Amino acid sequence: MAQSGKSSAKKSKPSYLYSIIGITLVLLLLGVLGLFMIYAKNLSDYYKESIELQVILRDNVKENQALLLKDSLAVLPAVKKIQYVSKEMAAEKFKKENPDENFAVLGFNPLYSSIDISLYARYVHPDSLKMIEQNIAGRSMVRELYYQRTLVSEVLDKAKQIGLVILVISIVMAIVVLFLIDNTIRLAMFSNRFLIKTMQMVGATRWFIAKPFDIRSIINGGLSALLAIAGLVVLIYYAESSLIGLRGMRDYFITGLLFLGLIVIGIGISLVSTHRSVMKYLKLKLDDLY
Numbered sequence: 141m142a143q144s145g146k147s148s149a150k151k152s153k154p155s156y157l158y159s160i161i162g163i164t165l166v167l168l169l170l171g172v173l174g175l176f177m178i179y180a181k182n183l184s185d186y187y188k189e190s191i192e193l194q195v196i197l198r199d200n201v202k203e204n205q206a207l208l209l210k211d212s213l214a215v216l217p218a219v220k221k222i223q224y225v226s227k228e229m230a231a232e233k234f235k236k237e238n239p240d241e242n243f244a245v246l247g248f249n250p251l252y253s254s255i256d257i258s259l260y261a262r263y264v265h266p267d268s269l270k271m272i273e274q275n276i277a278g279r280s281m282v283r284e285l286y287y288q289r290t291l292v293s294e295v296l297d298k299a300k301q302i303g304l305v306i307l308v309i310s311i312v313m314a315i316v317v318l319f320l321i322d323n324t325i326r327l328a329m330f331s332n333r334f335l336i337k338t339m340q341m342v343g344a345t346r347w348f349i350a351k352p353f354d355i356r357s358i359i360n361g362g363l364s365a366l367l368a369i370a371g372l373v374v375l376i377y378y379a380e381s382s383l384i385g386l387r388g389m390r391d392y393f394i395t396g397l398l399f400l401g402l403i404v405i406g407i408g409i410s411l412v413s414t415h416r417s418v419m420k421y422l423k424l425k426l427d428d429l430y
Contacts, residue, residue, distance in 0.1 A: 167368035185261035325413035361410030
């Protein structure tokens, strides 16, 4: 009987290895999708935050007054970055961007001083922009508030479309991942069905039988998740080495949550599937195992 148990255990080792490899590949695929979602969101936020609001000031506004206005706007929760641009700075910028143009013949600088504002991505939304515009445009020193409204609409529309596509893909992937991992575990447990039934026949309790398999499933699930995370780290390093712009979109906190989620998913599904398979074989009759 003992030799039979040892023989069954030996036969089950390769299936555990295949199970670990299978779960690792599925979690790696899920992790790649998660990374894509993170970078897509960060790219969307980057474009939103690159949209600049120009607060054009009146001609009679002195520099010290403009700086006071700048300081009062800087404390608004929506403001990420703010800069005062004097008439002289505006003229220099214009000359660099338009070297063939020259308004020196006019005898004066026709450009206005301004305060350029970049907002946090979550505030780049028609309703928020409308409230910000009403707040700023109503001030006596402000001549007008300008930003590219068409660009805002285009960026928001694209972000909404991408978000919807990613949501659909994520739902489909979640279902596929659950199915694949569950199937992988069930196939691994199939080779242990006679061992499970033998332990039951010699009088072992369900808890005693399930405990070693549950512990093994936790180890296998955790190991699979760690291997998948290692693969993702290598992928991130390679991607950021090839596309340097990706480094600026790195989000350690969200990526850390993704890695933690993979560990929870790997252990959770592995444990639930294994325990359910053990209970299933315990309920079957010996003849049904063949």
